[in-house]
Amino acid sequence: MKLHEYQAKEIFRKSGIPTPNGELVTEVDQTTKAIQNVKGPPWVVKAQVHAGGRGKGGGVQLAHSPDQVVSSVQSMLGKPLVTKQTGPGGVIMHQVLIEEGIDIDREFYLSMIIDRAVAMPAMIFSQAGGMEIEEVASRSPELILKEHADPATGWMPYQGRKLVYKLDSPLSPEASRALMAIMANVVKLFMSHDCSLLEINPLVTTMDGKVVALDAKLNIDDNSLYRHKELHALDDPREKEPLEVEAEKYDINYIRLDGNIGAMVNGAGLAMATMDVIKLAGAEPANFLDVGGGASQEMVTKGIEIILKDPRVKAILINIFGGILRCDVLARGLLEAAKHTEIRAPLIVRLEGTNVEEGREILRNSGLKFLVAKDLAEAAELVAKQVS
Numbered sequence: 230m231k232l233h234e235y236q237a238k239e240i241f242r243k244s245g246i247p248t249p250n251g252e253l254v255t256e257v258d259q260t261t262k263a264i265q266n267v268k269g270p271p272w273v274v275k276a277q278v279h280a281g282g283r284g285k286g287g288g289v290q291l292a293h294s295p296d297q298v299v300s301s302v303q304s305m306l307g308k309p310l311v312t313k314q315t316g317p318g319g320v321i322m323h324q325v326l327i328e329e330g331i332d333i334d335r336e337f338y339l340s341m342i343i344d345r346a347v348a349m350p351a352m353i354f355s356q357a358g359g360m361e362i363e364e365v366a367s368r369s370p371e372l373i374l375k376e377h378a379d380p381a382t383g384w385m386p387y388q389g390r391k392l393v394y395k396l397d398s399p400l401s402p403e404a405s406r407a408l409m410a411i412m413a414n415v416v417k418l419f420m421s422h423d424c425s426l427l428e429i430n431p432l433v434t435t436m437d438g439k440v441v442a443l444d445a446k447l448n449i450d451d452n453s454l455y456r457h458k459e460l461h462a463l464d465d466p467r468e469k470e471p472l473e474v475e476a477e478k479y480d481i482n483y484i485r486l487d488g489n490i491g492a493m494v495n496g497a498g499l500a501m502a503t504m505d506v507i508k509l510a511g512a513e514p515a516n517f518l519d520v521g522g523g524a525s526q527e528m529v530t531k532g533i534e535i536i537l538k539d540p541r542v543k544a545i546l547i548n549i550f551g552g553i554l555r556c557d558v559l560a561r562g563l564l565e566a567a568k569h570t571e572i573r574a575p576l577i578v579r580l581e582g583t584n585v586e587e588g589r590e591i592l593r594n595s596g597l598k599f600l601v602a603k604d605l606a607e608a609a610e611l612v613a614k615q616v617s
């Protein structure tokens with residue numbers, strides 16, 4: 230689950246990570262009142278969308294007077310923001326954060342991620358802040374420092390010193406201490422909230438010697454949400470792919486991708502393998518869809534309907550290994566979908582496992598048009614042929 234910057238910053242403040250003060254507005258006429266509670270000029274007006282690169286796209290604007298704040302808010306609310314991460318259509322700006330403008334001295338990069346190679350959270354720190362970290366990583370990898378937080382021992386003070394003392398030009402003792410305290414608090418927050426990503430870019434030192442998180446990105450591991458009930462209210466479905474929101478309602482694991490081959494599979498591993506084989510056959514998957522091992526007929530029906538709602542889908546590969554989900558249940562789910570939705574794309578079916586004969590029989594007698602593949606490789610080739 231992704232959080233908005235203003236939500237992340239609220240959590241930061243509670244966790245001992247200083248941020249600028251700010252107020253959220255969702256309507257233009259809230260602006261004048263909001264400014265009264267926020268120090269300025271200057272003010273910074275920031276679009277609250279789940280996409281980075283807002284600065285370059287016009288989603289972060291500096292305003293030097295209350296009138297400028299109002300016109301910035303006006304230029305954002307309800308309008309699309311296009312950044313490198315949004316795609317050409319952009320995303321609608323529903324909310325805007327008005328913050329006190331900070332007088333920046335230096336910009337740093339600080340984040341924490343899960344480093345799967347060593348199965349530990351890793352802190353990433355760089356003196357090249359404010360820029361895209363991917364660019365820094367490819368151009369000057371020596372500027373990116375990494376330190377693991379071993380869950381067995383916790384974050385050690387020497388680790389913070391190791392990172393801070395590697396700076397080319399040293400910070401004041403106060404700023405160094407503040408930065409190391411922030412690092413320790415980042416680890417605590419990351420662990421206690423089951424984060425999958427925490428990113429501060431830029432983390433700045435101010436002209437008066439303070440260290441402040443100017444930006445904030447926080448992602449929570451969905452699998453842990455059951456033990457963070459207080460975070461559920463922070464979910465913003467407006468920011469998500471509508472088809473993914475619909476799939477969530479039925480407990481279907483669906484992720485929309487860029488290709489044109491719809492895929493319905495039971496089991497995440499088999500779904501990944503199916504996507505690989507589609508690519509191997511020279512085509513591109515339109516989605517990842519795992520109906521799950523214990524899928525019901527209704528989930529199969531909904532799965533097919535969701536795939537078909539994606540206008541890019543030109544052919545569908547159904548790859549089911551009948552175990553707990555029996556092949557006859559799959560077949561009935563398909564027929565049910567065909568009753569409500571026009572199956573407008575060729576179907577390629579590969580069924581194997583429990584009740585496979587019964588499943589095939591149901592499909593044969595259904596009047597539905599589909600191609601049967603004897604194995605996964607043939608299925609992928611058949612499906613790729615439909616779109617080539």
Ligand code: GDP
Nearest residue numbers: 273281282283284289329330331359430431444
């Ligand atoms: P992003 O582009 O979506 O990552 O948005 P950021 O929150 O990182 O803002 C983009 C850039 O705007 C930052 O890297 C800063 O250079 C600048 N910026 C943001 N807030 C302030 C501020 O309070 N004062 C100043 N001087 N610059 C700011």
Ligand code: MN
Nearest residue numbers: 282430431444
């Ligand atoms: Mn940023």
